[in-house]
Amino acid sequence: MNASTQLEISELYKLHKNWLNHFLQKRLNCSHKAADLVQDTYLRILINGTPPPKEYARQYLAKIAKGLLIDQYRRWRVEQAYLASLQELPEQFVSSPESQQEVIETLLYLDRLLYNLSSKARQAFLLRRIDGLSYSEISTQLNVSVSSVEKYIAKALQTCALVKLQGH
Structure with a gap:
């Protein structure tokens, strides 16, 4: 990333971080989570390396932040479903917290994979x-x-096979 792009992103941050923080606090009712998502939003822009045009900055930031909110909600939903299923198991079958985290990460990956398929x-x-x-x-x-x-099943299996071939 060149110095000009870095400067644009820095200016974007200075101009809009308070607005974005307020935007997220209204939706989350938690200043800590909002602050984390502000940072994640700008991290996405840094990774992408392409700041938005100035006249669309807030719309662009809001779109990224909303996507992150959706991702966070989907993660929470998957975690809650998994943890609820663990409550149904006898204690001797409940795995370690580390194994549980691995299962959650795998479930989240599968959720993202299946999300890309049509509903049917x-x-x-x-x-x-x-x-x-x-x-x-x-x-x-x-x-x-x-x-x-x-x-439908062939498409789902094809998607799973492509992901496996790509080494994910």
Whole structure:
């Protein structure tokens, strides 16, 4: 990143950090979480290396911050579902906090992966892999043809295979 871009991002931060902090505090009701998300927002801009045009700075910052809020909520939702499922297990089957964190990270990765699929493909894949339904049962539940279910599952498996090939 060149010095000019660094200066633009620094100016962006100085001009808008208080506004962004207030924007996030209204949504989070927590000044500490808001401050963390302000930093994460600017970190995204630094990593990207492209500051927004000055006339769109607040819209750009708000868009990034809202995306981070959504990511944070999705993470919380996945963590809560996993922790709730642990409550159902006998104590001897509950893993260490480190293992739990690894499982949460894996679940979050899978959540992001499945999120990129269409709603029907995601539902079909989960009904097949988690609930063990047949293609015919899935087609009835989703009110689609069996051939559509085949396509949805193929797309989901293709997505999973591509990710595996890329080493993730």
